[in-house]
Amino acid sequence: MARNTQVLADTTAPPVTSILARFAATHPSRGWSDAVEHEAVRTFYNWLGCAIGAARHEAADAAVAAVQMLRPAPQATLMGRSERVDIGSAALVNGITSHTFDFDDTHLKTIIHPAGPVASAVLALAEFEESSGREVIDALVLGIDVACRIGNTMYPDHYDRGWHITGSTGMLGAAAGCARLMRLDEKQTTMALGIAASQPVGLREQFGTMTKPLHPGAAARAGLMAALLASRGFTSSPRALEAPRGLVQVVSDKRAWHEVTDELGQRFEISFNSYKPFACGIVIHPSIDACVQLREQGVLPEQVERIELRVHSLVLELTGKKEPRDGLQGKFSVYHGCAAGLIYGRAGEAEFSDAVVNDPLVVETRNKVVATVDDAIDEQSVRVAAVLKDGRRIEVRVEHAIGSLQNPLSDRQLEEKFGQLVEPVLGAGKARDITGMCWSLATVPDVRALTALCQA
Incomplete structure (x- = not known):
């Protein structure tokens, strides 16, 4: 007997998968305001400090030991550590460490920690591709926009069901950012998003364990792999996000499609990012x-x-x-x-x-x-x-705690936080050098200069 499992399905959803793919593939480089640009640098800088700061945590040791069992090729740097691993493993481990202290960024409208999945995937690939700082910033802004707009579409219903929304949207942001970095066209980027949409990661049951920071790391690796597969001709549904049996409709009863399209390319979700002064939820x-x-x-x-x-x-x-x-x-x-x-x-x-x-x-x-x-x-x-x-x-x-959008951390306060995280791992001199390079990231011709500084 046939089962009616889609009685509430929306069959009139707009083609958001292709809309977001076109946006990620074709939006102009630096196509945003100075304020958005500065927030992108702050987001990257905060992410980097968190990733380096947790480099010696037992969760990092366990993750590195596990990926080394695969005998990875030395393609990319693990932030704050001496080992080099393949780009997928670097995305995984750097994503884990960036969230281990629960000290990373937060998109307050959705409680997504967007840099963990996106920056972890993008920087690993950028090091391998010898990309510029400008290309990294572009990929970060666009990837975070994709993840958070899908988050806006589903939150809070998706989160209330028990999904850890950082992981279950992060693979989309990572895929979009990596596709942009690899200069994939609109069709290839659509495929990358479709592949990523079959890999949502993370349940809230895991909060308070090492598996919580696994979620952004696993999302980073999934998104990176999705872009690599798409670049080689691997296919997926072009409606993987919006179809009745696509990601959004399967994991959420809220489907605010306008959150994807409203002011797309004019309002950037990274503008609503915040940075924690306290290392907890x-x-x-x-x-x-x-x-x-x-x-x-x-x-x-x-x-x-x-x-x-x-x-x-x-x-x-x-x-x-x-x-x-x-x-x-x-x-x-x-x-x-x-x-x-x-x-x-x-x-x-x-x-x-x-x-x-x-x-x-x-x-x-x-x-x-x-x-x-x-x-x-x-x-x-x-x-x-x-x-x-x-x-x-x-x-x-x-009413609004320190670190919120209404009471944000200043650049100076971010530098103090960065120093407290990074100096015990790499020393004060390296922390200062990394800080200087991050603030001028858009002018860095090859991000390998930055990742070399971040290696223990």
Whole structure:
């Protein structure tokens, strides 16, 4: 008996696969404003710092050991490490390390971390192709636009189903960026997007484990492979995104097709990127910011009877771990984030180490945090009250945390973050040299000069 599995299918969807392919293949180089150009450089710079910073993490060691079992050809650099591997493995490992600390960029409208999949794939291929910095920036801007526009089309329904949207759209951005870098034509780029559309990566069940940062790495490798296959004549459906059994309609009931086409080539999603001051899930940031402000007002952990949070339901859905056991779990605990903010006045990678997560003072402070859901509060906001043992009540409201679009990190603050991540791995001198080259990336004739600096 035939099954009616597509009763809600949209058979009138516009040809978004070919529309995005044409855009990625034909949009003019540097065809955007100075503001978009600068944000592209900031996005790349932040991604690079995160990738180098986690180069010595145990997840990186495990990933490198695994890919070396394949005896890869030395085609591309692993950021912050001495090994060289094939371009697919470099995309994978650099994508993993860029997201390991959960310190990377965030497209706040969709909670996509767009640079992880796109920059990881593009830089690996660019090193092999001896591409210029200009070509890397073009590929990054266009690839991120493709990933985030499809994300806009499906969010939040797709995310609410349990997909990790960074991985499940990132392979499309990586494919588009790599196709652009290889100068594939519109038809080939359509095939690349179609091949990538059959490879969505990542489930939210994996948050708090090493598999979460695998998602952008695997998406980077999938997108790169899709472009390589398309360049050699491999075919796919030209309607792989919009067809009734295509990616969007299979994984989401929301299909806002206009999000693909509205102001395409005029509004660039990289303009809405943000950069984390805290090394954890983005929805924790307002609470950490508020607790840092409490500390700045003189509130000490030993004075506190309890800390009351009023947050959007998504905060506890994503980061409601009351008793994290290690650093990775701590990144998904709003309770730990609040304790770190109050005790240390910051929440960098050091504050999410296994030792800090299990420190008795941190555990004691964490247990004083009481969170209440209030969906009248925006996801980007929080109401925090410190109830002190002497009866005082000190309240802080955060509407837009530091690092948000409304309260962004400055270039100087990004440089400080980059230094904190990179100097322990490569040293202060290299960190300064890489910084200088990144800010002038558009003028770099061969990105191998940059990747050489990034090698341990």
